[in-house]
Amino acid sequence: MPNSGPAEPTPPEDGEDQKDQPLTLDVLRQLVGNEWASLPGETLVVLSRDTEGNLYSPFSTYAHGRYSPVYDLTGEVYPLESELAADAELRELFEKIPANARAALVLYPLG
Numbered sequence: 001m002p003n004s005g006p007a008e009p010t011p012p013e014d015g016e017d018q019k020d021q022p023l024t025l026d027v028l029r030q031l032v033g034n035e036w037a038s039l040p041g042e043t044l045v046v047l048s049r050d051t052e053g054n055l056y057s058p059f060s061t062y063a064h065g066r067y068s069p070v071y072d073l074t075g076e077v078y079p080l081e082s083e084l085a086a087d088a089e090l091r092e093l094f095e096k097i098p099a100n101a102r103a104a105l106v107l108y109p110l111g
Helices: 025-035 081-086 088-093
Strands: 046-048 056-069 075-078 102-109
Touching: 081 088
Parallel strands: none
Antiparallel strands: 046 056, 056 075, 056 102
């Protein structure tokens, strides 16, 4: 399985807004360390169900996995190689993982 690609964000193309780009962990670290460092610690982290802002839910938990797009900006998450190596049942469930699956931090909403 290939390693994940570079963590540097891809520069936006002409007419494309930076906020419309997938967020990498490097950019998230920068936001948390710089942009959001002055926010109060009790500030709630909330996830939107979609890009239009229809329904919201507090961020609850996370997982490490591998993401592969199925359509433009939606896709599937697959287990890590180490998880597959340790679990025969998981290997049966995920017999074939796309070659383009890359390392991902998966965030889950509370509801």
